[in-house]
Amino acid sequence: MTALLRAERIGKAYGPTPALVDVDLTVRAGEVVAVMGPSGSGKSTLLHCLAGIVRPDTGTVRYDGRDLTALSDARRSALRRSEFGFVFQFGRLVPELSCAENVALPLRLNGRRRKPAEREALAWLERLEAADVGGKRPGEVSGGQAQRVAVARALVTAPRVVFADEPTGALDSLNGERVMQLLGDAARDTGAAVVLVTHEARVAAYADREVVVRDGRIRDLAPAR
Numbered sequence: 001m002t003a004l005l006r007a008e009r010i011g012k013a014y015g016p017t018p019a020l021v022d023v024d025l026t027v028r029a030g031e032v033v034a035v036m037g038p039s040g041s042g043k044s045t046l047l048h049c050l051a052g053i054v055r056p057d058t059g060t061v062r063y064d065g066r067d068l069t070a071l072s073d074a075r076r077s078a079l080r081r082s083e084f085g086f087v088f089q090f091g092r093l094v095p096e097l098s099c100a101e102n103v104a105l106p107l108r109l110n111g112r113r114r115k116p117a118e119r120e121a122l123a124w125l126e127r128l129e130a131a132d133v134g135g136k137r138p139g140e141v142s143g144g145q146a147q148r149v150a151v152a153r154a155l156v157t158a159p160r161v162v163f164a165d166e167p168t169g170a171l172d173s174l175n176g177e178r179v180m181q182l183l184g185d186a187a188r189d190t191g192a193a194v195v196l197v198t199h200e201a202r203v204a205a206y207a208d209r210e211v212v213v214r215d216g217r218i219r220d221l222a223p224a225r
């Protein structure tokens, strides 16, 4: 598999606090990579640098041959919208929209018409075992259902990389594993790579590969399974 995303010697500090130090990481097309490590070790900072949300102080991040660190903010956000999907610990759904409208939103922002966007959103909700919540607002559904909606929203644009930061962190273990399984299966079917930050070994077990971050450095690499 070819490298889709490649971080080379990236460093990032917040004031005097080094969050990442000389980190190298390659994510190949279609690969699911779990980033593990203790609290405060730099996992989220690494994910944000890889996704072009945070610009590292040093080093480069290349996506599909393009140097993300050299792009303007506008170009990076356009690239994020068209190529990447995001899932966070707490779904971050838009409370005023129905769940189906939330899933359709990225398509609408990319210029898709309402009806086809909502049809596609419903198909994704069905796939994520959440078809019955399409008409409900996020405040009316359970945490597990809201995360299924968030995963559907991340996948609806057929992204090449899904970034998931503790996507199961707020769920009980049964729901968490099911959501991870659905995310992993959908990503494998669509060929999307996944960069997954998690504390939970049982969630990381769905990845093809695990990397461990400690004190801002990648400490060890488990061999690919």
Ligand SMILES: Nc1ncnc2c1ncn2[C@@H]1O[C@H](COP(=O)(O)OP(=O)(O)OP(=O)(O)O)[C@@H](O)[C@H]1O
Residues within 6 Å of the ligand: 014, 017, 018, 019, 037, 038, 039, 040, 041, 042, 043, 044, 045, 046
């Ligand atoms: N916006 C920020 N401003 C200042 N310091 C920050 C900021 N974001 C992160 N840090 C610091 O950078 C270091 C790495 O934080 P990061 O959030 O990347 O760790 P993490 O491994 O994701 O932690 P957790 O598992 O608790 O979410 C920590 O020392 C943290 O306090």
